[in-house]
Amino acid sequence: MIEFRQVTTGYGNTVAVKDITFHVEQGTITSLIGPNGSGKSTLLRAAVGQLPLWGGDIVIKGKSLSSYGRKELARTVAFMPQSRSVPSITVRGLVSHGRFPYLGLSRKMMARDKQAVAQAMEQTGVAEWADRDLRALSGGERQRAYLAMALAQDTPVILLDEPLTSFDPVAALEMKNLLREMKDEHILIFSTH
DSSP states (O other): OEEEEEEEEEEEEEEEEEEEEEEEEOOOEEEOOOOTSSSSHHHHHHHHTTSSSEEEEETTTTGGGGGHHHHHHHHEEEEEEEOOOOOOOOOHHHHGGGGGGGGTTTTTOOHHHHHHHHHHHHTTTTTTGGTTGGGGHHHHHHHHHHHHHHHTOOOOOOOOOOTTTOOHHHHHHOOOOHHHHHTOOOOOOOOEE
């Protein structure tokens, strides 16, 4: 379970969300719905420690966000942001980044890491693009690759900021079906308009 307990945060001196309280159980998909600028992305960024909490607490799997170390948090919560730069990397290389919280100092992937990457690519339908440059994919295809990276991270909680952006109606329906399939193994929270 993930609990937001009277969460307040923002940017600079501007409060973006104030006293937000709700909880999400495993086996459900929760949508944060609202117009641009309503604080959806801000709330998700706070849940992965990218923004400090000005008030309240976020409790993940019974433990306060403030007591997680970076690596432990990365093994607990995956975050797929709304916008990001598009690096010069293959799809497989990108998805492999999801395994970083499990790798040692050498960053050498073991058989279990390679299996997690292959499984995530298969589940999201990007395996056939494994050796393609991420920059050569459409926006919707890139979104699938980033979702595969989040799945490869193998966390109980996955936060997705506007995951259906860049999808045509058919691809959006496929993504929604994929999220439904994932809900039994993960706590899913995504933002949308």
